[in-house]
Amino acid sequence: MENKKKNKEENRRKFLKSTGTLALGGLALSAFISESLVAKPKSAPGKVMEFTSVEDLLSGPYESAKLRMQDEVRRSLKKPIEKRKWGMAIDIRKCIGCNACTVACIAENVLPPGVVYRPVIKKEVGSYPNVSLINLPRPCMQCEDPPCVPVCPVGATFIRKDGIIEINYDHCIGCRYCLTACPYGARVFDFGEYYTDNTPQVMAYESRPSFEYGKKWPRKKGDSPIGNARKCTFCEHRLADGLLPQCVTTCIGGANYFGDLNEPDHLINKVINRDNVTILKEEEGTSPKVFYLR
Amino acid sequence: MKKVFYVLWAVAFLFGAFGVYQKLAYGDLFVNFGSRVVWGLWVAMYIYFIGLSAGAFLLSSLVYVFKMKIFEKLGKLALITALITLICALLSIWFDLGHQWRFFEVFTTPNLPSSMMAWMIWLYTAYFLLLLGETLLAFRIDSGKLTGAKLVRKQRTLQILASVGIPLAIAFHGGVGALFGVVASNPIWHSALTPIYFLVGAILSGCALLTMIFVFLWKDKTSEDYRQISFLLGRIVLVTLLFDLLLEWSELSISMWLGSSTHTLGFKEMLYGHYWYVFWIIHILLGVIVPVVIFLVKSRKPYWVGLASLLVVFTFLGVRLNIVIPGLVTPKIAGMASAFFSKRLLYSYTPSSQEWLVGLFIVALGIALFYIGDKYLKLTNPHN
Numbered sequence: 001m002e003n004k005k006k007n008k009e010e011n012r013r014k015f016l017k018s019t020g021t022l023a024l025g026g027l028a029l030s031a032f033i034s035e036s037l038v039a040k041p042k043s044a045p046g047k048v049m050e051f052t053s054v055e056d057l058l059s060g061p062y063e064s065a066k067l068r069m070q071d072e073v074r075r076s077l078k079k080p081i082e083k084r085k086w087g088m089a090i091d092i093r094k095c096i097g098c099n100a101c102t103v104a105c106i107a108e109n110v111l112p113p114g115v116v117y118r119p120v121i122k123k124e125v126g127s128y129p130n131v132s133l134i135n136l137p138r139p140c141m142q143c144e145d146p147p148c149v150p151v152c153p154v155g156a157t158f159i160r161k162d163g164i165i166e167i168n169y170d171h172c173i174g175c176r177y178c179l180t181a182c183p184y185g186a187r188v189f190d191f192g193e194y195y196t197d198n199t200p201q202v203m204a205y206e207s208r209p210s211f212e213y214g215k216k217w218p219r220k221k222g223d224s225p226i227g228n229a230r231k232c233t234f235c236e237h238r239l240a241d242g243l244l245p246q247c248v249t250t251c252i253g254g255a256n257y258f259g260d261l262n263e264p265d266h267l268i269n270k271v272i273n274r275d276n277v278t279i280l281k282e283e284e285g286t287s288p289k290v291f292y293l294r
Numbered sequence: 295m296k297k298v299f300y301v302l303w304a305v306a307f308l309f310g311a312f313g314v315y316q317k318l319a320y321g322d323l324f325v326n327f328g329s330r331v332v333w334g335l336w337v338a339m340y341i342y343f344i345g346l347s348a349g350a351f352l353l354s355s356l357v358y359v360f361k362m363k364i365f366e367k368l369g370k371l372a373l374i375t376a377l378i379t380l381i382c383a384l385l386s387i388w389f390d391l392g393h394q395w396r397f398f399e400v401f402t403t404p405n406l407p408s409s410m411m412a413w414m415i416w417l418y419t420a421y422f423l424l425l426l427g428e429t430l431l432a433f434r435i436d437s438g439k440l441t442g443a444k445l446v447r448k449q450r451t452l453q454i455l456a457s458v459g460i461p462l463a464i465a466f467h468g469g470v471g472a473l474f475g476v477v478a479s480n481p482i483w484h485s486a487l488t489p490i491y492f493l494v495g496a497i498l499s500g501c502a503l504l505t506m507i508f509v510f511l512w513k514d515k516t517s518e519d520y521r522q523i524s525f526l527l528g529r530i531v532l533v534t535l536l537f538d539l540l541l542e543w544s545e546l547s548i549s550m551w552l553g554s555s556t557h558t559l560g561f562k563e564m565l566y567g568h569y570w571y572v573f574w575i576i577h578i579l580l581g582v583i584v585p586v587v588i589f590l591v592k593s594r595k596p597y598w599v600g601l602a603s604l605l606v607v608f609t610f611l612g613v614r615l616n617i618v619i620p621g622l623v624t625p626k627i628a629g630m631a632s633a634f635f636s637k638r639l640l641y642s643y644t645p646s647s648q649e650w651l652v653g654l655f656i657v658a659l660g661i662a663l664f665y666i667g668d669k670y671l672k673l674t675n676p677h678n
Contacts, residue, residue, distance in 0.1 A: 025582060031632045037574055054529065072394055072482075088351040088359065089329065113636055113637075114328065114329060114638025114639060115329075115638075115640070116634045116636070117463075119630070119633035119634035120633060121627060121628075121630055121633040122629060122633065123628060123629040123631040136627075136629070138627065138633070140632075147478065150405070150407055150408035150409060151408075151410065151411065151476075151477075152405050152411075153400050153404065153405055153409045153411035153412040153415060154399040154400055154403050154404065154405055155403055155404075156399075171396075171399065171403070172392070173391050173392065173393050173397060173399055173400070174391050174392015174393045174394075174396075175391055175392070175411065176332040176392070177409075177411050177473075179329060179478075180332055180333070180477050180621075180622070181477055181479060182376065182479065182626075183479035183626055184626060184627065185330065185476075185625070185626045185627065187329070187636070188329035188639075189322075189326075189328070189329045189332065189638070190392075191321070191322045191323060191325075191393065191638055192320075192321050192322060192323055193323065193638075207647035214309060220376070221321070222321060224393070226392075227321055227322065227392030227393045228392060228393070229392075243296065243555065262297075273339040280627070281627075284478065284479060287326070293541070
């Protein structure tokens with residue numbers, strides 16, 4: 001009887017000892033794993049960071065996903081232009097429809113009335129009371145097989161080596177055939193208007209130049225880009241300086257991803273190589289380089 | 295009567311010139327088309343006039359290629375009409391450009407072979423040159439200065455030119471239709487019927503224009519020829535009109551019978567939308583039913599034939615508008631219409647006063663050119 005009791009006691013001790021070791025080992029292991037996974041520069045040395053948000057998952061060793069993407073852009077810029085392929089992903093679950101990107105784009109590119117590169121389409125789905133709102137920002141899709149390029153009678157629009165569809169403002173005759181060809185309505189025409197038309201004075205800030213396609217385009221009567229087709233350029237003038245497109249930078253919800261589709265490690269490829277990715281109007285066969293996450 | 299005409303013409307020309315001045319001085323500030331309905335009245339006028347030109351030209355081939363004696367007197371009239379309407383068409387599309395002074399780039403840096411617009415421009419340039427050459431030759435032959443072997447040689451050249459002109463006219467106006475047809479993102483343009491529909495429409499409107507001019511402006515209205523020609527022309531217009539209607543029925547019925555809503559929105563807009571009356575009243579009633587009845591009942595009465603043709607010609611601008619506008623008033627992505635507000639991003643269109651004025655200028659110019667041509671070249675009063 002006594003022996004039995006002793007044995008039991010011993011067994012318990014053994015058990016506690018082994019589980020204790022396991023638990024301690026487990027703790028050490030998890031600490032090791034998290035330490036190796038979590039970015040070092042983020043916190044003070046020796047302090048273990050915890051995963052707190054999706055942002056942390058996305059940012060890698062950077063302070064934010066945006067800084068990570070910016071660094072990725074800068075690294076891609078070191079490659080020859082033909083090795084780059086810029087792409088964008090928009091997480092429509094995160095888009096709150098604030099139009100900050102629309103407005104930031106207008107400010108960045110000094111867009112006049114009627115010219116908008118990135119409207120946010122708001123679509124109500126379901127029927128009352130079971131309704132929800134989908135916000136769908138719509139930049140230029142920078143298609144791999146763009147319908148707007150072959151229709152141009154003078155070849156003023158073309159696919160750049162890095163995949164961005166460029167419009168040569170000095171060459172475009174303003175026939176607007178490309179506007180009809182784009183299945184996304186991404187191209188607009190510059191009618192030469194100003195927001196401060198019909199006020200005592202057209203404000204100087206409306207005539208300041210835009211910097212599209214690496215050139216200065218001051219707004220002057222009759223001069224390009226007035227009378228031209230215009231569209232989103234992925235802010236290629238910012239990219240050239242290692243900055244993200246303005247819409248990506250400005251998005252308060254971090255709903256935009258941008259990077260080099262040729263770089264498997266870039267965040268953009270991490271988010272689009274999943275099953276929740278979709279593209280607009282797949283049936284058109286245009287192969288957009290703008291992806292939507294849902 | 296003449297005085298009233300002169301005054302009306304002068305008023306139209308002056309007002310029109312004001313519209314032209316506005317366009318040249320202020321660009322596109324006063325137009326009502328935008329970035330959604332990207333093409334408006336001027337593009338519709340372009341395809342209207344260029345159709346008239348192709349149609350008139352193809353009718354002239356009855357004289358210069360097929361040597362139909364009965365229409366001989368109409369040959370030069372048809373050529374000059376084709377030339378003037380072509381000039382009107384080119385002016386219409388030139389005014390439509392955002393950068394009018396860069397038009398030469400379509401010749402210096404054409405995007406061939408991929409751009410249907412570039413093809414069309416090169417084809418109508420070739421057509422323009424051929425038409426010019428053929429017209430000059432036709433007048434030279436009829437001047438009576440050529441005799442013997444030289445005359446025969448020139449007549450032979452004229453026939454060859456006119457023969458080359460037939461496939462060229464078909465190619466270039468088919469090309470205008472193809473320009474619309476190849477736009478895959480626009481379901482109501484993207485049809486294999488589009489170029490054919492353009493061609494038949496061209497023959498219809500061009501023949502109707504010549505019939506109208508012949509009936510009303512021909513000096514010798516008492517001859518048997520006059521009655522005979524107007525009867526035959528009326529018959530040509532009637533047959534083409536019915537064929538055109540068949541094509542239209544085919545296009546609309548096949549698209550709409552069980553068609554998905556996104557593919558038929560444009561047609562629905564045309565039939566039941568804001569401008570339903572352009573289709574039902576202007577086109578179907580005044581452009582089809584009334585002329586067909588007249589052609590059937592009064593086919594031997596030249597004035598009635600002329601009136602029916604006039605109805606076809608005038609209402610055909612509505613047909614052309616109904617190709618351009620309904621194809622553009624439907625959002626390509628649901629919700630686009632309310633995504634961003636601007637008058638340039640509306641999915642509706644009514645031509646502005648400036649657009650009408652420029653249109654008026656082009657018509658007035660065409661009439662003036664015809665008047666001058668008729669006066670000096672005796673188009674409606676050939677001496678032979």
